[in-house]
Amino acid sequence: MKIPGIDMAAQGTAAAAKPAAKPATGFAKQMAYAMEKNMGADLEPIFEKAAKQYGVPKDLLQAIGFHESGYQAGAVSSAGAMGIMQLMPATAQTMGVADPYDAEQNIMGGAKLLGQYAKQYDGDLKLMLAAYGAGSGAVAKYNGVPPYQETKQFVEDIMSVVDEKIMSQTEEPQEPVYQEYPSLWNEMRNFSAYTPTDYEIFLSCMLSMQSTDLLTPLDEQKERHQNFNPYLFYLG
Numbered sequence: 001m002k003i004p005g006i007d008m009a010a011q012g013t014a015a016a017a018k019p020a021a022k023p024a025t026g027f028a029k030q031m032a033y034a035m036e037k038n039m040g041a042d043l044e045p046i047f048e049k050a051a052k053q054y055g056v057p058k059d060l061l062q063a064i065g066f067h068e069s070g071y072q073a074g075a076v077s078s079a080g081a082m083g084i085m086q087l088m089p090a091t092a093q094t095m096g097v098a099d100p101y102d103a104e105q106n107i108m109g110g111a112k113l114l115g116q117y118a119k120q121y122d123g124d125l126k127l128m129l130a131a132y133g134a135g136s137g138a139v140a141k142y143n144g145v146p147p148y149q150e151t152k153q154f155v156e157d158i159m160s161v162v163d164e165k166i167m168s169q170t171e172e173p174q175e176p177v178y179q180e181y182p183s184l185w186n187e188m189r190n191f192s193a194y195t196p197t198d199y200e201i202f203l204s205c206m207l208s209m210q211s212t213d214l215l216t217p218l219d220e221q222k223e224r225h226q227n228f229n230p231y232l233f234y235l236g
Helices: 008-017 026-036 041-054 058-069 089-094 103-120 125-134 136-142 149-159 182-188 196-213 218-226 230-235
Strands: none
Touching: 026 058, 026 149, 041 058, 041 103, 058 103, 058 149, 089 103, 103 125, 125 136, 125 149
């Protein structure tokens, strides 16, 4: 895609100054220019957080975000894809994104989707990108990258700026807290049935546990949280 406000002549200078193992494509030049100008610098902490949570390289997330929207949170495609990572409405909903135009929610949703594709395709970057661009159904139908020009260009562009083996260099995703504390998470899932008194009891317990955790070893915290019952805790 063409990124508004980018001088293609200036991009050539930026790309030439950056050593590259691959031939500089049009998108690679745009990406080099964006990096030189610190475009999207305010989003870096979000990309970092998403990368750690879902085990997807930050460089890959940033490349997709720039390619898809130029880091514009309000971007909307002609097909209806929204936000920085250009999530379709159904995809955003599936990924738990309540507001696709919120930068953090959108990036986290895109990272979550890529994390799922990383598992599905065993870290095969080309297939991950193809699925991100055209859907996993299309990848299955064609047993690889679909013959859609837009999808092929997307895969080519992203792979021109990231290492093909980048997925093998990533750390394991950080599991959400609720997976470590299943009993606590189950209690939180019952919020919709809580009365005002229930809320008061639960919040009182949470505040007490938080202050106690500051002085409690992590292993003891986990054991206590796993056996958590707000009413017994409150009455005790």
